[in-house]
Amino acid sequence: MKKTTIKKLLTVVSVAFLGSLILTGCGKSSSDQSLKQIQDKKELVLGTSADYPPFEFTTMKDGKKQIVGYDILIAQQIAKDMGVKLKVVNTAFPSLISELQDKKVDIVMAGMVSTDQRKKAVDFTKSYYKNSNVLLVKKGEAAKYNTVASLKGKAVGAQQSTTQEKIGKKQLAAANLVTEANFTNLTNEVKTGTLSGVIAEKVVADNVIKSNPGQYEIAQVKLKTPASDAPVSIAVRKNSPALKKQLNKSITKLQKNGDLDKFMQKAQDLQLEQK
Ligand code: ARG
Numbered sequence: 653m654k655k656t657t658i659k660k661l662l663t664v665v666s667v668a669f670l671g672s673l674i675l676t677g678c679g680k681s682s683s684d685q686s687l688k689q690i691q692d693k694k695e696l697v698l699g700t701s702a703d704y705p706p707f708e709f710t711t712m713k714d715g716k717k718q719i720v721g722y723d724i725l726i727a728q729q730i731a732k733d734m735g736v737k738l739k740v741v742n743t744a745f746p747s748l749i750s751e752l753q754d755k756k757v758d759i760v761m762a763g764m765v766s767t768d769q770r771k772k773a774v775d776f777t778k779s780y781y782k783n784s785n786v787l788l789v790k791k792g793e794a795a796k797y798n799t800v801a802s803l804k805g806k807a808v809g810a811q812q813s814t815t816q817e818k819i820g821k822k823q824l825a826a827a828n829l830v831t832e833a834n835f836t837n838l839t840n841e842v843k844t845g846t847l848s849g850v851i852a853e854k855v856v857a858d859n860v861i862k863s864n865p866g867q868y869e870i871a872q873v874k875l876k877t878p879a880s881d882a883p884v885s886i887a888v889r890k891n892s893p894a895l896k897k898q899l900n901k902s903i904t905k906l907q908k909n910g911d912l913d914k915f916m917q918k919a920q921d922l923q924l925e926q927k
Pocket of ligand 1: 700701702703704707708745762763764765766811813814815816835853
């Protein structure tokens with residue numbers, strides 16, 4: 653075969669290949685089953701980590717453990733909007749993203765921030781809550797821990813694989829950062845004195861303070877929350893535009909009718925009631 657014929661042949665083949673790529677690309681979006689699959693099985697499976705009041709926590713009802721909280725109230729509404737039942741699956745926070753990727757759950761709501769790093773693995777909806785971070789310490793020690801320097805060599809807790817861990821590493825580099833998978837353990841260790849403080853989102857810290865009167869307070873040291881670590885969103889698998897659109901619709905509705913604010917209040921009240 654002549655060189656030019658080979659060249660021509662190669663062009664034809666690569667054009668055909670490109671064409672098929674474009675076609676499958678188009679096919680993908682029109683055959684997006686992300687929402688339909690949930691509607692067909694009539695069940696939305698939510699992955700969460702119920703160690704995080706007021707976002708999600710466990711209560712006892714009629715001798716049975718129940719998962720409740722802000723995220724659950726929102727998810728119930730989302731399931732209702734889809735016309736399906738809600739099933740809640742409880743997992744340790746650091747495993748949630750892989751559970752979602754492995755299709756063990758349909759969505760993740762766990763007070764989870766849509767960080768740039770997580771965006772590489774999964775997609776996120778619009779945000780339904782904005783966070784800031786503080787250092788939660790034992791009552792009476794707020795003034796003692798007033799600067800970053802005051803925490804030098806101190807044991808400071810942060811939940812593993814969270815934005816709090818990142819903030820600790822960056823902003824409290826001189827402290828001795830202790831990470832654990834479970835958030836509740838960390839707050840208990842502040843109470844017993846094993847930890848000098850724990851990095852926590854403000855609404856979470858406020859909740860710990862209110863539900864344990866006289867035991868905790870917020871330290872005077874100021875922590876910064878980078879803009880990319882503030883927005884809490886729902887995680888979905890990549891390439892699921894139909895599901896994402898449906899979720900965004902529910903979030904917008906709950907934002908507009910004021911239910912998001914009501915749900916946060918309700919979740920906080922629920923937690924105080926059970927104490
Ligand atoms: N907002 C932080 C993050 O996204 C922590 C969330 C922890 N959630 C939980 N259910 N324990 O990394």
